[in-house]
Amino acid sequence: MSQPGTVALTVEHDGSVQAIAFTPDSTRFASGGGGTLVRVRTVGVGAPLDVPGQGFVTGIDFSPDGTAFAVADLEQVLLRSGSTGQAVWQGPVDPGNSVNTVRFVRDGTVVAATDTLVAVLEGATGATRRRIPVDTPQIAGVDLSRDGTRIALAIDERHGGDHRFAGSARVLTLATGAELGRLTPDNAVFAVAFSPDASLVLCCSADDTVRMFEAEGGSQLWPAEDETDEDTTAPNCLAFDPKGRWTVVGGADGFARVLEAETGVERGRAPKLDPGAPDSQFGAVTHVAFAPNGKVAASASIDNVVRVFNLDGKEHYTVGTDEVLALGFSPDGRWLGVGCTDRALVIDNGELGHG
Template sequence: MSEPGTVARLIEHTGSVQAIAFSPDSTRIAVGGSDSVLRVRPVGIGVDVDMPTGGSVTGIAFSPDGTRLAVADFEEVQLRDASTGAILWHGPLAPANSVNTVRFGADGQIVAATDTLVAVLDAANGAVTRRIPVERPLIRDLDVSRDGTRVVLAIDERHGGDHHNAGSARVVDLATGKKISELTPDNAVLAVAFSPDGKQVLCCSADDSTRMFTAEDGKEVWRVPEQVPQPNDELDLSQRGPNCVAFDPKKGRWTVVGGADGFARVLDADTGDEKGRAPKLDPGVPDPGLGAVTHVAFSPTGTLAASACIDNVVRLFNLEGKPLYANTTDEVLTMRFSPNGRWLAVGCFDRALVIDNGETHQV
């Protein structure tokens, strides 16, 4: 049995790794990036498959049965055979616009997005069945509900500029393209996540707030930083700078939020109260000057979370913030748990790493 934190697989690249996906049975991993090769590798024993691509791969998703791969390949969406790499169909969403995201939705459909457009495609032939334009771009982040019927969008209207009163989050019905609700933080929205049942949306915005909303009517449920400071909080709550979020996928009981202050905080999904944070510092320890958290993810078990920071450390920790491991890596560009929770994959500038979380921490 491997110790938690052991690197089980290293996948070399000649460019940045921007997208990672595990097969539904957690036995294979697909890795893509800027070097125009999509690599499918067994986590254990199996056959390596290399799939040449036309450009930079920015999104990958396995079909629910694991036989196909949806790929965002520069301006195109592709559907490939997951075993051979054969292209079943391909085509652009909008000329001269890169595709940033691909997900499998409901009823054999694929959801794909550029900076300014969400599209629903028929997985059988690639036909676009619905286009949902965003009039004032940019789509900074999105999440698809677990049942595949809705999408929530994080909108940043002045990317790289003044974020004041320049964004919102909105929940959209994918079948009709109609807006169900609008969630309106004060400034540009940076990240969004649906609860497992799709009834709530967690979002963080450029006004340094983290908020929970009801998806159906956009009502605010709670907001941080309006919570009471924790005993060891040396920074003002308004300086947390939340920028990435994730929901506990098991029961939706917890959320994890990564901030510019270097901490990943586990918050109660019902109240926003803090349960723990990583790294977990001893009382009285000076601020170590941690790098901003860039990625967070929740294990499928709902008992562990992971974070990656610009201090080049990947951490796996429990709900109280107790570490299971802290691995030094290159800068992390993407991060993903396997469906069974056994593996954590991270993509860096020239490689992807599959880290073993240990047998006792899998579903």
């Protein structure tokens, strides 16, 4: 096993890499974005697979059995064979609007989202099972519950003809499209994340707040109404620990903070630097992710550094990169995938993500 932080695989692209995905068994890695090809590589020894794209890939996800992968490319979703790359089916979700997210549910159903619509598609045929319109200008972020029954939406209302500094975090049931809960901060919501059992939702907003609320009913759990976190600046990305105890939040102040899920109390932060120190050279955090074991997290920031750190914020390793546009651990925690401006990287996480 190589040293943690070693780049195990580099996949060159002719454009920015905005979407990455690992197979469920963590042996293959797909990447795509602004280039003309979606590339699938084995992490180790294996034949490469390249498939054409329109240059607007914003999402990739492998099927639960790993035999196929879905691609969101401009207005279309395509399901492709994992062995040959041939299209099994393809078609627009919301004609005239780009698809921003594509995800598989455990039963093989595909969920896709545009700025204003969530679509539930048959995995075998691509036929639309359900269309769930959203009555606001933009869906800024999406998360699916583990069991595939609920979807959380981050809504940004600062766009369109009814422009206003407002937003909401919403929880819908995929079976009917009915709204289960809603939280409304004082400005746009950027990102949402479900707890493992989908009973709670974490969200961050342009009003400089991070909030935890109940998925059913939308009751805010923390912070209390008279509490504010004056240390957090423009939180914009977040993730829930897969075991449900911790969350990680990245902000424009350059820190990724680990917060206790039950209370919102900070456990640690990375990097462990004083922002006022003259030798501090780090920028806004743009991506965060938790390893499957919940013991380490990763962040990427505009200082072009990927950091992997423990719950106290102690860094295990850092890797210099180009601008990071996508970040995520493999299902087994061994690998950390990174999408950059003209390449994708798979970083060896060693034993850090296991256990």
